[in-house]
Amino acid sequence: MKLEQIETPAALIDVARMQKNIARMQAQMNTLGVAFRPHVKTTKCIDVVRAQIAAGARGITVSTLKEAEAFFAAGIRDILYAVSMVPARLPRAFALRRQGCDLKLVVDNPTAAAAIAAFGDQHGETFEVWIEVDTDGHRSGITPEQDTLLEVGRILHENGVKLGGVMTHAGSSYELNTPEALAALAEQERAGCVRAAQRLRDAGIPCPVVSVGSTPTALAAAQLDGVTEVRAGVYVLFDLVMHNVGVCALDDIALSVLATVIGHQAEKGWAILDAGWMAMSRDRGTSKQAHDFGYGQPCLLNGTLLPGYVVSGANQEHGILSSTGDGSQADETPDITQRFPIGMKLRILPNHACATGAQFPEYHAVSPDGSSVEWQRFHGW
């Protein structure tokens, strides 16, 4: 199907940009001498993940067991479920392992570790578990010097569970915006996770894998001594938040929302789009960054940026396109009804690729010649 024929709103992936993003990250990993395990929560799309694996990725990271089940069904065995395990989900994880999925679980507390050990003992299953390490205080995990680290390690190691490694995610990197700060956080993430592994090993507990990563720290890391693998997700499509963090150019962003102009409020300088928050998502991740892109950055159908315009507001199925009023428009500011006539199609770059993609049942993967194919993505848990 040609781009002009796709009904709006629709989520478009620019395949050439995506392939460039994949190649860039894989090259960085190769240079750093580490394996790469992409986080597939960004796209939940087997076509995208196949491209990541074809470029050299080894295994995947998932955020839900539904992702694990879907990607295992599509032929991927090596899967890290990177959200702290709770006992009630063990039967579902067990079923996957019994089907041959090399599913690794994550814990950051003794309660869950003991529950996994007990369940494994009861069902004759050797689970593989990684311990989540907190290296930047933003979310879950055990800090490298906490006694709990060794306590959890011992519960696993001494009760028939394979302690596969340690993993951390420096998600606070999303709040930074200089190369120096990102490089410093990448080193903090590396050093903290390596330290945690070393403490386990010093206590006689095996810890083969040291897994770190977030898109900004993965791209900013200068060296990853002691690390065995890196995880990152949003790099594959990038978005306006990542642009503000400083790790991609606007024309690296591979996801956009195709929208149609459906009306105007000429006196206010508004064009009304059929891409509201249901299409763009409610993510306003750039609102606290140096450049606030509202609900998204408009581009022409061919991808040309429209500086000086922004999606400034959104209702469920209505977006408001207006001038930023900062003098950055490339054209003489014309009447909004003539600049954006009814029926005109635009592409809107999103704040957050993971959130915007989740609003759509499918992507339209657009090739450089303007043709497109549908790539399914899944929804729910």
Add this chain to the structure above:
Amino acid sequence: MKLEQIETPAALIDVARMQKNIARMQAQMNTLGVAFRPHVKTTKCIDVVRAQIAAGARGITVSTLKEAEAFFAAGIRDILYAVSMVPARLPRAFALRRQGCDLKLVVDNPTAAAAIAAFGDQHGETFEVWIEVDTDGHRSGITPEQDTLLEVGRILHENGVKLGGVMTHAGSSYELNTPEALAALAEQERAGCVRAAQRLRDAGIPCPVVSVGSTPTALAAAQLDGVTEVRAGVYVLFDLVMHNVGVCALDDIALSVLATVIGHQAEKGWAILDAGWMAMSRDRGTSKQAHDFGYGQPCLLNGTLLPGYVVSGANQEHGILSSTGDGSQADETPDITQRFPIGMKLRILPNHACATGAQFPEYHAVSPDGSSVEWQRFHGW
């Protein structure tokens, strides 16, 4: 299935609360002497809509043609597609009408009106179109005194299109929070829409329907002289934004997200939940209201509110539950790990029922005895 057995995260509808909300709105409409046409974009769920119709609703309002197609397939004929029509969508609307769907379209500009007239003429179809009126300046529509109103009316009326009526939506009601302000806006919405209808009639253009509504103005209206029908959506479930607007109590909110405690950061006073922004949505609609509920208000599994706690942060699949620190906790502030142990299930009231529901493929409709059934909802456009 019993509540305890539902996998988390999950979207729950408290059926008794929903029925109470439906009965309350229908009683208000009966008192005001107007027909009621619920907006089904809130739930996109046929089971909910059947309950609305059983209570007395006449026809439905939709925000996408996918909703129109799905609800028509489920047996509902009288459907208002309440987003300004663009020419490219006419074949899809035409197909619905040819199948027997009494689909009404909406326009607010001469370009779209002329395109509908031309398409109808070409295909021998008499479309029914309503003109969108702008009564509060928040989004689309033609203001009652604009010349464009009569221009659009004439284009339709003189070119073989049935002008079915005028409609308006005072969405700015979401920004108010006193009964007086809501009543005043309800009157502004009523008067503006009635005035638009009168101007059309005075010009010799028929305008049988006068349709107004938003949940807050529908509930606040003291009289609706000249109005024939009201539309509202979120009232059926309510949410924290509506609570702050002042049109529902917290225990009227019929939608909650079932979540499990998956970890802690005890020193920070955090319990980590498996309901992040993918489950709650990124909607932070209460952030600019008098009471900011973060990403949601926690309750016990039985629905008992937990004052003094809030979901203060969210990553994709992680929510952070913490104390509000405002002294409103009903209990002595205990250690977070004991108050919310790993595996504990909670129900989180959402900011915005339309946005949170859209994150889930299905609702679990929970009866007063704690049993539940699945109600499907649909996704995409």
